[in-house]
Amino acid sequence: MMYKFMLNETSYHGAGAIKAVPEEIKARGFKKVFVASDPDLVKFGVTKKVTDLLDEAGIEYVLYSNIKPNPTIENVQTGVAAFKEAGADCIVAIGGGSSMDTSKAIGIIITNPEFADVRSLEGVAPTKNPCAPIIAVPTTAGTAAEVTINYVITDVEKKRKFVCVDSHDIPVVAVVDPDIMSSMPKGLTAATGMDALTHAIEGYITKGAWELSDMFHIKAIEIIARSLRGAVENTAEGREGMALGQYVAGMGFSNVGLGVDHSMAHTLSAYYDMPHGKACAILLPTTMEYNAEYTGEKYKDIAKAMGVEGVDGMTQEEYRKAAVDAVKKLGEDVGIEMTLKGVVKEEDIPQLAKDAYADACRPGNPRDTSVEDIEALYRSLLK
Template sequence: MVNRMILNETSYFGKGAITNVPVEAKARGFKKALVVTDKGLLEFKVATKVTAELDKSGFDYEIFDGIVPNPTIADVQAGVAAAKAAEADYIIAIGGGSPIDTAKAIGIIITNPEFEDVLSLEGVADTKNPCLPILAVPTTSGTAAEVTINYVITDENNHRKFVCVDRHDIPVVAFVDSDMMMGMPKGLCASTGMDALTHAIEGYITKAAWEMTDMLHIKAIDIIANSLRDSYAGNQDGREQMALGQYIAGMGFSNVGLGLVHGMAHPLSAWYNVPHGVACATLLPLIMDYNKEFTGEKYRDIADKFGIEDAYTSDLAKVRDEAVAAVRKLGQDVGIPQTISELGVKAEDIPAISQDAFKDVCTPGNPRDTSVEEIIDLYQSMM
């Protein structure tokens, strides 16, 4: 069996990493950037930390701030138009998963215009050219979009999110700077942090997992289990650790895929505009419990990273339950909803949502094969 690893070219880590944005732009001969971000990050003077560095260095740029949570096809097309109008030769994506995902789609379409309908990018699209170069500056510690080959777009007309997987979309440089994450409100810190944990755990137990990705995912679980509470409390060291942990998880899952948590979370975002991290975090303990008998000894490793002393000596069934309980407790401690009714889910929608979850590109990677009927039962158990 052949395993493939794709990672971005260069990354900077630590407080002050964004000072290297103009350094990299100059070294690569870039002339004009389209800065892709959202209005909130501009209003609260987060994105402007990066544009100030560009201003000091005399770099030209235009701002596209039309990004919303769960970005849509129309958002991508508006961004493509903005990039063309600006005659940008690179993109600086500043934000969480939504701005960086949108930037990836914009960049791909600029260099592969035959995909301008956006929908044709779903799955593994046969793009020929690397996207317009992207410099990615994450402002949340969860999605790892700065190091993955994946992005997610919402198809509003059909109430669904679709996943695009493209080796041509990965940012060329990432700037993982905890200063950019200090403005996160506690709720966003919690949801993106638990999303990162979901990436690490699903990547660790997915069918395609192998030695190199296992190494990355178990380290990510270790970091997140021991730093998310501090990050949630506003501690900068905690946020710096979370920034690293989510990046490491991204290095892994981008190459082996995810599972049913993401498969079931995507429809909740598409139907009810639930933030992706919240949906994943709410579902994670339930799906861990559902999968536990199909994961070999791996829950021992997860339990150990959560500080469970008998992880390698107790009965396996007991340890699996302890691992699930530890993840659930972490979610509770950072304020994650414990039912999907709290997310606005309607019981009458569950059959249709379950069909979408079953067809989601992430679902086949789950260690336990599933069915629409079982997904319906899982959703109903969370009401």
């Protein structure tokens, strides 16, 4: 069997890595930069940490900030128009998954104008050209969008999110600087961190997993498990660990896919505007329990990576439970309330389940599922 594995051309890691942004722009011969960043990051001066470097280097740029936390078709469309008007030749995406997902869609449409209808990008779109070059600067430690070939857009009209998978959208450069993540509030740090853990665990057990992806995922679980609590408390060690751990998880799952947790989480965000990371975190222990019998001995590895002691002396049932319990405990320790009670409406569940079943992440789940199974999973979290 043949496998394909894609990563950035170049990535920078560590405190102060953002200083490489103007160097990369000049080395690649770009003349005008389209800076895409969400309005809160602009308001609180996080975006300025990068644009100041562009100013100092004499690099011309235009700022685009019409980006919502769950980016919409409209965000992409106005971004495409703004990019064209600016006469830009590259994108610097500053932010979490929202800024980077918006940038990917903009970049793809710029070089593949036949996909101007944003909905046409859903699934694996047969684009022909690499997107406008993206230099991605993540400000959250979670989505790993800076290293993945995936992006997610919200269709507000139809109340759904759709996943786009395109090898042409991967940023050419990723700049992963823990210092620029230090301004994240506790709640956002916790939610995005649990999203990263979900990437690592789902990527480790997905149907497409193999030895190379397993290497990244199990290491990512280990790094995240030891770093997330510290990151929430804003320790330097925690921030640095999470910056690396989420990226390592992205290196893996981008190439092998995810599962039903992400399918269900995408639907929750589309219906209730729930932060994606929080949705993933709430669902993770439940979907792990659901998948346990279809994962061989992998939960033993997960339990060990989560820091559980005495795993080798446990039965299969015990180490599977230990892995789930460790994930649940981490979520609780960082302040995630592990329930959908008060969020999901019972009358919405049939449609939520149908939409989750149709989501592009669902086929990768290790256990073949059904709309009825997904309905039951949602209901189990309303108690």
